[in-house]
Amino acid sequence: MSCAICDRLRHSGTHHAAVELMDERARGDAEARLKRIAGQVAGLQRMLSDDRYCVDVLLQVAAVRAALGEVGKVVLTNHVQTCLSDAMEGGGSKDQRAKLDELMDVFSRYSALGQGGRTPKPRLQRRK
Numbered sequence: 001m002s003c004a005i006c007d008r009l010r011h012s013g014t015h016h017a018a019v020e021l022m023d024e025r026a027r028g029d030a031e032a033r034l035k036r037i038a039g040q041v042a043g044l045q046r047m048l049s050d051d052r053y054c055v056d057v058l059l060q061v062a063a064v065r066a067a068l069g070e071v072g073k074v075v076l077t078n079h080v081q082t083c084l085s086d087a088m089e090g091g092g093s094k095d096q097r098a099k100l101d102e103l104m105d106v107f108s109r110y111s112a113l114g115q116g117g118r119t120p121k122p123r124l125q126r127r128k
Helices: 004-009 024-049 054-090 093-114
Strands: none
Touching: 024 054, 054 093
16 A cells, blocks of 8 residues: 655655654654744634733734744745755655755645735725
8 A cells, every 4th residue: 555655755765753844853843833823822712712902813924924924934944955865865857856845835825825825905994
């Protein structure tokens, strides 16, 4: 039986569980950041329940988005330093090109998320 993750990573007989995709330091950093973000999100839920001032809620949303962006930077940096670096050093030109194409796709999607992605801009309603 084929494993989709192993197929994507082009493993030959080695299951993905045996392969470290993130170094321990980066994983620990990302996990710690995500725990703090979870606390921030819980705080946001309390702010809404307590009917807090909209601007205060929006500022907290911005803080959460910025914190998620930092997690993304940790993961992306790790990817470039490990997965991409390995492909560039040991892979053939076809594998190298595939990794670069994948990286460009990630940059494109990641930057779109930071700008709101596909979310339409809210329309301001005029007061009558």
